[in-house]
Structure formats: C-alpha cells, structure tokens
Amino acid sequence: MPQTGLSGSRSLRSALTLAVLVGVSPASHAAANQEVQRYLISIRRLYENLEYERALNQIQLAQQQKARSTEDEVTLSLYEGILLAEMGRVEQGTAAFKAALLLKPEAQLPVPVAPKISKLFESVRQQVKREMAPLLSQQQVEPPARSPSLAPPVPAPAAPVPGAEGVSQRAPGRDLRRYALVPAAVGGGLLVAGGVSWAISRGERGRLRDDDPSLATREDVDRSVSRGRTWQTVGFSLLGVGAAGVATAAGMYFLGGPERPVSLGVSTDGTSAMIHGRWP
Template sequence: MQPYLVSVSRLHEALAFERALEQLVTARRLSSGVEDDVALSLWEGIIMAEMNWKDEAAGAFKAALFLQPDAQLPVRVSPRISEQFDSLRKDVKHSLARRGEATAQVADTPHEEPAQPSATEVPPAARTERTPRSRALLPAIIGGTLAAAGGVSWALSRGELSKLQNTDPTLADLESVDRSVSRGRTLQTTGVGLMSAGVLGLGLAAGMYLLGAPTERGSVSLGTDGRSAFVSGSLP
C-alpha cells in the first residue's frame, strides 16, 4: 500500500490528477483494514476536489470521516479544500452524535413485561427479526463503494475519449495517442467491472433486507490487471 500512496502524493504534486486516481483504484485491492481505507478515501477526496468534482470529493471525504472522525488530510491543501473538509467533519460528527443519542434513548426506554408471559406471545421469529436487516448493511456499503469507484473510473475513460475526439493538444504524436487509447480502455473496463460488482452488492443487500441473510460472512477482493477488472470472493 505504501508505495502506491507515495506515488499518488508525487502525482498530486505534479498535478497529474487522472493518473493519481488510477493509482488509487489499483491500490484499493491492497487495502488491509480501516487505516488503509481511510488513507485511500482521503486521497480520493483531495484529488477529486482538485479536479473540482465537489460532490464526488464530498462523498470520499465522508467515507473516511465516518470510519475515523478525527482523521487529518495527508498533505497541505488549498483553503477551499480545507474548508470543505472541516465542514464535512462537523456534519459527520453531528450525525454520529445524533445516532449515539438515539441509541441511548432506546436503551433507556423501559420495556413493559406482561404479568404472565407465554411462549405464544413472543414468537422466536419476532425476537430475531432485526438480525438479517442489520447484516444487510455490509453488502450495501461494499456495493455503494464499488459503484462509486466504478463511476469515477468510467468518467476518467470518457475524459480520454473526449481528448481523442477533440484533438487535444497534448496528443502531439502517435505514441501519446496510443497511451491515451490504452488508458481509456483500461479505465472503461475497470469502471464497468466496478459498477457491475456494486450493483450486485446493492441488489444482495436489498434481498437480505427483505428476505433474510445467510449466517456465513463474506469477503470480497477487487483488482485489475491493467486490461480488465475482476472481483473475487463471496458476499454474505
């Protein structure tokens, strides 16, 4: 993971934002926990904010802050980005505080017990009804993240296509054209793969919410070999 983050930092300094996003997409498959996820989401937010993708940047920053509300940006940024990040941090902390208060209120609410309870009054199904729905959150988060990453990759591929169609001045020779075509194809393939996996995860979450969930835990890994995107493992 660390070599990718160093590469992203250098590309950011060189204003090579599209290449930095490509590195982040590749690095996602190497994430080994919350710390890596936070670092990747913070860099995604910074790069997208530099490209003036305000909504996408906000989504990436929030993804990091919900995992680690006190997270700090890895590099110095412009006042515009810093103000956006600080504002989102306040929103996230406020949202988490409200959730905590709601949980505390539910815990403090007294529950009346019947004088003579019977087995028929509280069937087992009623006691376990919330469990499948709570488990549906994991595939929903995974699906949403994959779909968002796929959207970013697809948008970048459209940027390469626009360069080719509009005869961008940076495409001065055949070699630069070939590189642009190759990069566009890779981004397009990756975007389609990620969005497909994201739709699968969101569909599974909906099914789990409505119909129930299996007991096994799932694991999913995501990667690309430079020409195609692949998802392996099993979802819960």
Template sequence: MPTNRFCPRLSWRSGAWVWGLWLGLLVLPLRARAEISPDVRRYLLSINRLIEDLAYERALEQIARAKKVSKGPEDDVAVSLYEGVTLAELSQGRQEEADAAFQAALFLNPDAKLPLTVSPKLRKRFEAVRQKVLKELASRGERPDALKMDVPESPQPVVRAPVVSAAPVAEVATEGSSLRERAWMPAVVGGVLAVGGGVMWFLASKEQGKLDGPSEDIRTEKDARAVASRTRSLQSVGVG
C-alpha cells in the first residue's frame, strides 16, 4: 500500500473522515450531484479510494486531472474543496496551499461547505478562511449572494395584505376587563359585609343572652338597660 513520505500516518480521525468522504459522494442531494459533471464525479470517487489508501500524492495527481475536465464553477468548487482537505492532511508544511485551495472554492461560492467529515481543527481553519474571503469581498463592495445569480430576474410587484390595526381589539379587551372588574367587586364587598353582619349578629345574640338569665354583668337596672341598648345597636348593624 502506498505510504506518505512527507508526514506520519493520520491519527484516529483518518478513518472517520475517509468514510465521511465516501458517504458525502454517495448521499449528496440530487440537485448538488446534478451540478457536478459526470467526469469530475468519477475523479472524485477515484480520489476517495486513493485517500483511503493514504496515497495522497496520487490523489493530488487525480485532482489535477479533474481540474482539466471541469465544466464549470460547480466542478471547480468541489475539486478545490477536496484539494484543500488532501493538502491539509498530507503535511503540516502545506497548510498555506490548503488555504489557497479553500479560498479558490470560497471565492466561487462563499457558502460552500466541506463535503466530508474532518477534524474540528481543520473545520475551524476552513471557517477562518471563509471569514477572510467574506471580509475581502466586502472590501470590494461585492455581495456574496450576487455571485450565485447568473441572470437577474425582473422584480415582481409585491402584493401586501391590508394591515388590520390591533388597537380596537386591545380596546375591547380593556373594556371587557373593566366590566369584569365592576362585576366582581360588588360580590366581594357583599361577601365582606355578610361576614361582618354575621359577626355583629353573633355579638348581639351574646348580649341578649345576658338578659335571658342571671349574669354577672347585670347587677342593677342601669346595667340591664345598657346591655339592651348594645343589643339593639349590634342587631341594627348586623341587619343593615
């Protein structure tokens, strides 16, 4: 099996991203696969096999051939992304070349995503390159979205639905709340009065009980008249 003469073997993550590359080629959305030409797709499958065998130099040779049969920006973006990943895994000394490949893809499509699973470190580096590309495009006054538009479409009239003010609804809700408040307030007041009346009636009954039989509070006729007066007063408050 071919070996890499520039760097040590990949760590534990090599198997994960190789299988991610293979699955990425197979489960691409139909639209995305349709945008990549058949010739380039065959080269990408070959590149996947070489990467699986750790034959990075031969993979780069296939990438160079894939560039020659590219049919458009979609092919260029896909090939450049694979080139960037291959260079990044090939050797730590070729990181600048990997960044250049990522830039080539991102300038064509700033929203491009890596088509295979990579290490968190490499993904972070890729996102850093994306931010650099976006910053450069902004300094030129170019919008990334405009790069994807081949033929500008004529603006269509926008039909807006009439805006219904929400003020009447709020007013009705407020009025309803006021009515409810006015409805339950008499009930609460009535309940309080009923409780108070019951207490007064109880006290009046207690005072009247003193008149029905012997009581320590009634020793003279004056005391009896005072108790009778308090009883009538409490009964009047309780009923009223």
C-alpha cells in the first residue's frame, strides 16, 4: 500500500495546500467541503469497525480535496494519527498528531481512544508547545513595524537637572555695546547743532538788549525777535534730542542691552525743552 499519505511530510504538504483556497470560488469550496465531511463520516465508521486500512485510504482521498478548511485538515490529521498509533506505527502517528497541533494547538481528539494513544497525543501537545514557545516570545518582544505614514513620536521631556529647581534659564541677550557708537555720534552732533542754535538765539537777544544800531525800524526789531525765538526753539529741540541720543548710547554701553526698550521723547514749549519717557 502506498505510504505517502501516512507520513509527517505528507501531512505538512497537505497543510500548505490550504493556501490555494484563496483562488477557489465560494460554490466550489462549499461543494468540496461537503465532500470532505462525507469522507470524515466514512472514516469514523471504518475506525469504529476496526477497519483501519480502509479508513487510511479514505483519509488519503479526503486530503486530495483542494478546498479544505483548516478545521478539516486538523481533523484528518488527528484521525490519521489515531489509526497509525492503533496499527503500531507510533513514529508516523506522532508526526500526524504534530501536524494537527501545529495548525491548532488546542485541538482535541475527534473520537474516544485508548489511554496509551491519549497519553501519546498529550505528550506530542507538550512537545509542540515547547517548540512554539521561543517563537511566541520572540513575537511578543519584537515591536510591530511602524507605518511610514504615522507621525514621528513626540520626544519625551528632558529630565530635570538635580539642584536646578526654580532656576529660570534665558538665552543670552544680544550685546548692544558694539552699536552704542551710533546713537552717541548722532546725539553728539545734535548737541553741537543745538548749542549753535541756542547761541544764535542768545545773539539776537543781545542785539535787542544793547540797542544794536542795525535795528533802526520797528520791522527790524520784530524780525530779530522772531529769529531769536525760532533759533531758541530749534536749539532746545536739538539739545533735547541730542541728550536723548547720548543717554541711549550710555545705556547701551554700560548695561549691555537693556531688557526693556528705551523710550525717550522730547517736547518744547518754545522757551524750554523737556525729556520724557521710560529708562530701564
């Protein structure tokens, strides 16, 4: 009798043929599954009648059905293991049991069997569990592959440095001392211009006070008064702005860049200049 349907390698090949189920139509799969069920009924009856050889032949025919489910494959392998063990072919029966348990580790024997066969079956189950344990543990340790479409993980916050509680850190400020020369030069120039304007206004005032002969008419006097007031206003304004520029340059140099902006303004009422604003 041919032995290809009774070995463990034949059972493994039978299990691999389940992959072709993807290409089988639902109608043909249902018909083939019903055919396997008829074979299983026949195998059970032959086993109960102790017709082991004929039952093995039925298993071979059933395993030739291409559209078998995993449950059918497991049941056929269990029957094969039982029949082979009953016939004294323990090694081949063990291989058949192992093929079934690899597909379904919690499988149970489909029919009552002798205690020695039940003991053999449970020993094979324990062996399969030991062989599969490293694979299962490796699958649990290895993290699942991250999909490229997922957003990158958010970095964890940095751990606090011991002894640094309550210390606020700030980025170093920009060094403004290198730029202090600009407002100093502008402010100095405005101070000089303001001093010249103020001196001109004082000169017009001196002409009026000393009765300058050039002021012969009323119109000459009015023009001198107007020029004096104008130069005085310009002088005070320039002096105020120049002083603000010099003060800003001094603050930029000595403070290295104030945290709060320097806001200074100059106003005049025609006779005096006033500096107002905020200084850090």
